[in-house]
Amino acid sequence: MDPIIANFIEENIVPKFNYWIYVILMMIGLYAMITKNNLIKKLIGMAIFQTAIILFYVSIGVKEAGGIPIISHHGSEHHQEAGAHSEAGSENLKHNIIDKDKYANPLPHVLMLTAIVVGVSTLGLALAISQRIHKSFGTLEEDEILNKLRPGGHD
Amino acid sequence: MKLFGLIAVFIVGVLLLSATQDFPSWGNPRSAASDGEVSSFYIEKTEAVTKVPNMVTAVLADFRGYDTMFETVVIFIAGIGIIAVLRNFEGSDSSIDYDNDDNGAGLLARFTCSLILPFIQIFALYVVAHGHHSPGGGFQGGVMLGASYILLALAFGLSKAKRIFSERRTMIFAAVGIFIYVGWGVLCLLLGGEFLNYSVLDSILPGDAMMARSYSMLVVEIGVAFTVTAIMFSMYSNLSTRGRLSKGL
Numbered sequence: 001m002d003p004i005i006a007n008f009i010e011e012n013i014v015p016k017f018n019y020w021i022y023v024i025l026m027m028i029g030l031y032a033m034i035t036k037n038n039l040i041k042k043l044i045g046m047a048i049f050q051t052a053i054i055l056f057y058v059s060i061g062v063k064e065a066g067g068i069p070i071i072s073h074h075g076s077e078h079h080q081e082a083g084a085h086s087e088a089g090s091e092n093l094k095h096n097i098i099d100k101d102k103y104a105n106p107l108p109h110v111l112m113l114t115a116i117v118v119g120v121s122t123l124g125l126a127l128a129i130s131q132r133i134h135k136s137f138g139t140l141e142e143d144e145i146l147n148k149l150r151p152g153g154h155d
Numbered sequence: 156m157k158l159f160g161l162i163a164v165f166i167v168g169v170l171l172l173s174a175t176q177d178f179p180s181w182g183n184p185r186s187a188a189s190d191g192e193v194s195s196f197y198i199e200k201t202e203a204v205t206k207v208p209n210m211v212t213a214v215l216a217d218f219r220g221y222d223t224m225f226e227t228v229v230i231f232i233a234g235i236g237i238i239a240v241l242r243n244f245e246g247s248d249s250s251i252d253y254d255n256d257d258n259g260a261g262l263l264a265r266f267t268c269s270l271i272l273p274f275i276q277i278f279a280l281y282v283v284a285h286g287h288h289s290p291g292g293g294f295q296g297g298v299m300l301g302a303s304y305i306l307l308a309l310a311f312g313l314s315k316a317k318r319i320f321s322e323r324r325t326m327i328f329a330a331v332g333i334f335i336y337v338g339w340g341v342l343c344l345l346l347g348g349e350f351l352n353y354s355v356l357d358s359i360l361p362g363d364a365m366m367a368r369s370y371s372m373l374v375v376e377i378g379v380a381f382t383v384t385a386i387m388f389s390m391y392s393n394l395s396t397r398g399r400l401s402k403g404l
Contacts, residue, residue, distance in 0.1 A: 015180035020172065027168040035160035063189055064182035068290065069198065071208040100198040105189040106210035107197065113215060114226045117294055117383075121233035124390045128237040131397055 018059035026052035039130045039140045050119045054112045061105035069106035205368040212287045216372040220351040224336050227382050231329050234386035241398035259312035268310035275303040283380045287372045293379025301387025325385045332381030339374050
């Protein structure tokens with residue numbers, strides 16, 4: 001392979017593949033929202049767009065050595081009492097030293113939890129409105145709806 | 156239009172991709188987002204301050220309590236909005252509709268669902284109740300509980316599910332969830348603290364101020380679960396029947 005391309009892949013794609021996936025997914029959603037004529041397909045595009053943003057945020061919170069953001073030695077007070085003679089262990093527990101590199105960043109997870117909730121709410125409401133549009137106009141195609149809305153257009 | 160869309164999408168995509176040059180690489184623990192003061196505070200202090208090992212739930216229900224409260228209100232408003240947009244009272248809500256030939260799915264599907272429904276619901280309640288110690292919480296457990304009612308409606312017909320979880324009861328449940336959340340915050344006000352400052356509740360809850368925050372998270376999650384369960388089922392029943400609520404899918 002051409003060394004320039006190989007260099008580009010090694011420096012820009014491999015360590016940052018999560019961003020590439022989020023941009024590609026987001027552009028699929030944006031393309032669907034711009035060009036699709038059917039309202040339901042537009043909504044599908046919106047859902048893909050939201051998923052891309054969620055993926056982006058969660059992937060920033062990843063740490064190489066990190067697990068889930070739930071403290072794993074919880075409930076180890078008994079061990080502390082039992083092994084009080086071992087100096088280092090009890091000292092560690094007394095000051096509650098937590099290595100922050102061992103836990104993924106919890107903040108993106110929280111923000112995306114709320115974003116998912118908003119996504120479900122907007123999607124549900126949008127589906128309800130499109131059902132209503134279908135009831136009023138008999139179609140979900142955007143150009144036909146616009147045609148019927150135009151004053152001179154045939155009803 | 157298609158060509159225009161393709162060009163616009165391509166330009167935006169190239170701009171976004173060129174911006175990723177400055178972003179931290181995958182899994183870098185020293186990135187600005189992961190090494191900042193806020194994130195470090197949550198990771199290092201959550202258990203010491205609230206006695207809750209699950210940082211996500213602690214941040215959700217305690218540190219960012221306002222956010223989650225209004226999030227629950229957003230779901231509630233979305234449910235009300237769907238009813239306002241879609242609900243159709245013509246030729247529905249009469250007792251005749253309940254006796255329609257709305258038998259749901261076939262025998263095998265009904266039998267299987269009746270077997271697994273109790274387990275789904277117990278697991279959903281476990282996810283809500285254990286949400287501050289293991290992955291889970293009010294939103295997740297509420298969605299599972301709502302899905303169990305949707306499964307009931309799919310298998311046995313919407314009329315049967317509505318006999319258990321009627322529209323009136325759905326909206327009461329949703330409102331009760333918000334009431335639990337906001338009421339818990341007002342209780343903090345009445346006991347002399349700030350709104351949603353759970354640590355002042357130690358005078359009425361067992362344990363110290365840290366345990367009060369832990370218990371309060373459970374209460375708040377239960378409130379969230381009430382609203383989410385009710386609104387999920389309400390969304391399904393309205394969307395699947397075009398607002399008539401007479402016969403499901």
